[in-house]
Structures are given as C-alpha cells and as structure tokens.
Amino acid sequence: MTKRALITGITGQDGSFLAELLHSKGYEVHGLMRRSAVPVDQRLGTLAHFVQVEHAELTDAAALQEIVGRLKPDEIYHLAAQSHVQYSFQAPEVTFDINTTGCMRLLEAVRKSSPESRYYQASSSEMFGEPRETPQRETTPFHPMSPYGVSKLAAFWACVVYREAYGLYTTNGILYNHESERRGEDYVTRKITRAAAAISLGLQETLHLGNLDARRDWGYSPEYVEAMWMMLQQDKPGDFIIATGETHTVREFCEVAFAHVGLDWEKHVVVDPAFFRPIESHLLVGDNTKAREVLGWQPRTSFDQIVRRMVDADLAKLRRANAD
Ligand code: GDP
Secondary structure (H helix, E strand, C coil): CCCEEEEECCCCHHHHHHHHHHHHCCCEEEEEECCCCCCHHHHHHHHHHCCEEEECCCCCHHHHHHHHHHHCCCEEEECCCCCCHHHHHHCHHHHHHHHHHHHHHHHHHHHHHCCCCEEEEEEEHHHCCCCCCCCECCCCCCCCCCHHHHHHHHHHHHHHHHHHHHCCEEEEEEECCEECCCCCCCCHHHHHHHHHHHHHCCCCCCEEECCCCCEECCEEHHHHHHHHHHHHCCCCCCEEEECCCCCEEHHHHHHHHHHHCCCCHHHCEEECHHHCCCCCCCCCCECCHHHHHHHCCCCCCCHHHHHHHHHHHHHHHHHHHHHC
C-alpha cells in the first residue's frame, strides 16, 4: 500500500529535502502551503512534479481539520514555523501563534479527524537555550533563551500531552542547527557561504556579521530529514535529539568558507552590532546516543564538507545568475 505523507513547511529547506526523500521511498507526498501571489510551481521548484498541494494557514483550524480528515495521512511532518530566532524578539506574539497555537490546531485536527496518523513535531535545540548540562540529552531540563525557544518548548509539551492524554502517535525531533545549500540566506551559515562566493567572484567586498564567537552544533539537513523519517518508523513514539555532538564557532565557519575560495576571511568580515542578539544560547551541543542506538542514525557529512559544499553551490548559483 502506498503511504501518504503530509508535510507542512514544504517550501523550506527541510521540507524540500524530506519531500524528495519520501518521494524516493514511494510515498504520496502532500504539501501544506499558504496562499500567496507567487505561483505554486515557482515556490515548489522541482518538487512541483510530484507534490500535491493543499492550501491552508496554520491560523485556520477548520481548514487544517478538513485537510487532515480528508487525507488521513499515514505520517504528518509538521515543519512549518516562524523559524528565525532573532526575529522572534521583534515578533514574539506572531512567533507564538504560528509555532505553538499552530501546532495545537494541527494536533486537534489529528485528534478529531485522523487519530491513526503518526505526527512528527519539529522541535529545536533552542529549547535548551541556556543548558543545564553539556552535551544535552533527552533528559536535560529545558531553559529557552528566546521567544522562539519558548514557542517551540510549549509545542513540544503539547505533543507530549497529546501522546499521554489521547494515545496519539506524536514524536518530537529535537534537532540542532542543520544547514545545506538550500538554507535561507538570513542564517549565518548561508550568509557566509554566499558572501565568500560573491567576494571571490568580485561581486561583493565585505560581509557584516554579529557575534563571531557564537558556537553551534551544525549538521547537514538531508541527513536530519532521514532521522525524521526513521523516528516515525518506530513502533512507539518518543523524543529524540539529532545532533553531531561537535561545535564550531562562526569564526571557524568563516575561515573554512573563505579559505575554500582562496581568501583570508579577516580581510572581508566586518563585525556589526546590528547582528548581535539581546541574549545568546550558550554551548548548545547535542548527545545523539539515543538516535544512534534506537534509530541507527548517525551524521555522515563533516563540518568542513558542509561548508565547502555550500560554498560550491553558491559559486555555481552566482555564476549562473551572472552569466544570464
Ligand atoms: P540560529 O541558531 O537558529 O539562531 O541560527 P543562525 O544561523 O541565525 O545563528 C547562529 C549563530 O550565529 C547565532 O549565535 C548568531 O548570534 C550568530 N551570528 C553571528 N553573526 C550573525 C549574522 O550576521 N546573522 C545571523 N543570523 N547569525 C549570526
């Protein structure tokens, strides 16, 4: 029997990789999207030939219930979110409405209209914020440090409550930062790789960044969406940390990216207070033992490989754009 999946956030980095993964496994893939003036095919790109589009806002409980009830998906991957930590300080209420109440609306839709669906919640390392132990495990107490972290933590608990109260299959993937050539350009990694590529091609001179000492546990997105799928293949739902267990600073990221195009990052990077945050998460690094042991998952692509792959993709993209 063909399995049916519904992915929210299908146009994002993870949504697009996950859609491709599920399609390659023979799933019928449905993607939830907001209505927008930009044509669907343009927003979906190469996914357009196999993804079936459903239109709804995460603020529209009735529409979510109609879609979930009609499709009765075997698996629902809830990836849609206001996913910018920095922006969440400017728009805490919007962040909470989309990330937390949006999750509750979707869970209610599942409970009322498709209780057999397996539900994956995109939880985040930001829920640990200022961690009580390092590396963090599934048992580490939470202490978010941003409105984004608070919103994701409330959604995490909503999933646990729906699991325990109603017996729904809800799983939380607590994913640490994960990057790729499809990462949005506001994230520091893609901002750096795009700038390194542009500077090497003579299209840009400087790169303005915030805190160069910030550290992150950066993994490779295509491997992280595999973990999402693996989680929903388990007999029982649960909560899993997906991380590399290694951290690097923004400075190191710059070093590797600029060196890859033969440049000295220090000649081009300007530290700009505009990109500093009111508070920062510290020492976010995940212990992936449970994912290794229970799912058989492990990261494969190294930090240097991720950085270089992203720079190469940006070089190719900028060359194409400038050849036109
Ligand atoms: P996040 O972990 O989800 O917030 O991912 P980001 O890629 O946005 O940020 C990762 C880290 O890079 C944070 O600690 C930021 O403070 C730091 N950082 C330093 N400069 C910048 C910048 O110019 N833009 C962004 N987005 N982050 C920066």
